[in-house]
Amino acid sequence: MIQFSLRCSNDHRFDSWFQSSEAYDKLAKAGMISCTICGATSVDKAVMAPRVRPARDAAPAAQPDQPRPTPLAAQATPAEQALAALRQHIEAHSDYVGRDFAREARAIHDGEAPDRAIFGEARPDEARRLLEDGVPIAPLPFLPRRKTN
Template identity: 65%
Template sequence: MIKFSLKCSKDHRFDSWFQSADAYEKLASRGMIACAVCGDTDVSKTVMAPSVRPARTTEARLPKDAPRAHALAAPASPAEAAMAELRRRIEANSEYVGTDFARAARQMHEGEAPTRSIHGEAKPAEARKLIEDGVPILPLPFMPARKVN
């Protein structure tokens, strides 16, 4: 796997992983790589710095209470910052019901349970059925915290 820094013709910058450099070239030549921000398929590679990981022993030698650097924890763009804020608000103002989402949403819609803000997980077929039945739901643009690597 190889990670490339990319940009579209509108100067949006994003990273993406590819099986190989050849795989990137094949996909790019067919217009199958799209900007993560606007969907533009006029995408090219940008200058990249090599990614070198420190030896594992470096982290192990730090005191247990020493702060750890989490480069991925900080938003890299205004869009990522907005997404992080959206997630924070949803998680703070609604109840996570896990895989029981479809049942809980249907019960509230049918008046069998008190109405409250919830979020959770549903299989595509369950979500489709809720929408067909007029239950007001929408997909969230992030995975539940327990499913994040």
């Protein structure tokens, strides 16, 4: 396992673990890495210092008085807090239908499925067809949470 410091196109910084450098490259190329704060998929490796573990018998080096980093939640701007609240509201009050979003949205619009709030994933061409057919949809400013392993 390897830990990378990452930075999104909105300059949010966060860390993530990967099986290997090649695994990171594969996931990044597939667009499966997203910012933990805003959901942007344009993510690059940030400059990071290597972690070197001291020898087992070595005494720990004295650390100068450095302030501890604050958690990401404490650094969130009002806009980031609003996006997090929006995400929480959507996830709590609607059903996640995954990659079946286009089919399910069309079924609800046509009256073939019960009327309810849904969210999920759709390809750009699927979303365009839904809009052209008058199905009321809107893009969300974040990606759904899903396991990648």
